[in-house]
Amino acid sequence: MDEKIISARTLRRLPVYLHYLNSIQDHCRNISATAISEEFGLNDVQVRKDLNAVSGTGRPKTGYVVTELIAQIESVLDCRTESKTVLVGAGNLGKALLSYEGFRDFGLNIIAAFDNSPTICGTLVNGKPVLPLTDLETVCREKHIQLGIITVPASQAQEICDRLAACGITAIWNFAPTILRVPAGVLVENENLASSLAILSKHLRAEKGGAPT
Amino acid sequence: MDEKIISARTLRRLPVYLHYLNSIQDHCRNISATAISEEFGLNDVQVRKDLNAVSGTGRPKTGYVVTELIAQIESVLDCRTESKTVLVGAGNLGKALLSYEGFRDFGLNIIAAFDNSPTICGTLVNGKPVLPLTDLETVCREKHIQLGIITVPASQAQEICDRLAACGITAIWNFAPTILRVPAGVLVENENLASSLAILSKHLRAEKGGAPT
């Protein structure tokens, strides 16, 4: 029952801390929030509050025990538990994500991909089967899929999202450049590459045209 | 000189609006902020304030002229202007991004990729050359590269970031699960897939173990 409410902002920083802690655990027993904050250019109180949300075992003058902190963050993030996943939309981006092995480190296991193009259906991408979209519901229900990755065009994203939610999927990773509406209890995480590019593009434009302040 | 300060949050929503406006422009002359807000499940005042940041030409009872709005958002985002880009780290994720053609729509032009693995250097990925990392500075300076995509492991990300910044690159798209420190004037946009997975994973865990509220 020591479940504290962790803000999304904090949750996003935890994997960053975790990665850093793993990288230093061989040669550091203890680490202070101040040191972490300096490593990443953050405010030290912010780091302390983030760590407090998962730990609360820091000691003055010493800091935190690195291995404890790692265990506590891993427990909160729960990367060890495998998340059964389907990917919908085996276009360029979809295939790219299917080919990316890095997700395994975070417990993501893509069982199958779906697409409605007959030319790609039936093929394997990185050893993972691409199935016709009509099979989506059957597979999701039978395999007890928990997470869905959406890489279809924005115009179809909401429909796919509805179908996934109807199969009992409660977490959706959306790469389409749109905002999805979901029933209560379903979480959508938007990985909107267009939004990121908008920020970068705006910055480049400001650099060129305007004040270089 | 009608440059208003646009918050990053607003800027992230603009591409979403833009995509939607493009999809309706054939059958709608006008659109109200209220309608947009309902489409995406946002607050109507928020949409109105977002649109105000780029336009300010809404009329009571009518709303906004779709084509005007599109032109204004496109002008702010400036997706039409090509951004010369390099990608550093041609591993799985790097190759996946190189293969993704969707970036062209946003004005992103990846000129070359860099890696220090001899087996991949000299090859082409999706028609783009993979060059040895030692050539990074030369190419960036000669081709006047503006944007750098970092897809190397977290442990090398800061070093690559420093090298890119030293070549005059002012915008960095970071896919490594770490926070980068950059000189003033350089913008880092983090696309931290680990952070996103952390959010999703936490949600799945909460669903299973705890209160389904």
Added chain:
DNA sequence: TCCTGATCGTTAAACTTTTCACAATTGGAA
């Protein structure tokens, strides 16, 4: 033993973003 300084944890202040409340405007119908 006692002091010093690093570090933690917490409360309050500053800042940012979102939501609420409401007056002002406008097109269209009665």
Added chain:
DNA sequence: TTCCAATTGTGAAAAGTTTAACGATCAGGA
């Protein structure tokens, strides 16, 4: 023409996030 309902735009409140201030704690040396 007059009224109504839809819609905008804005100032203020609310909610959320980050930063600052400060007392409490503790390891290590004098």
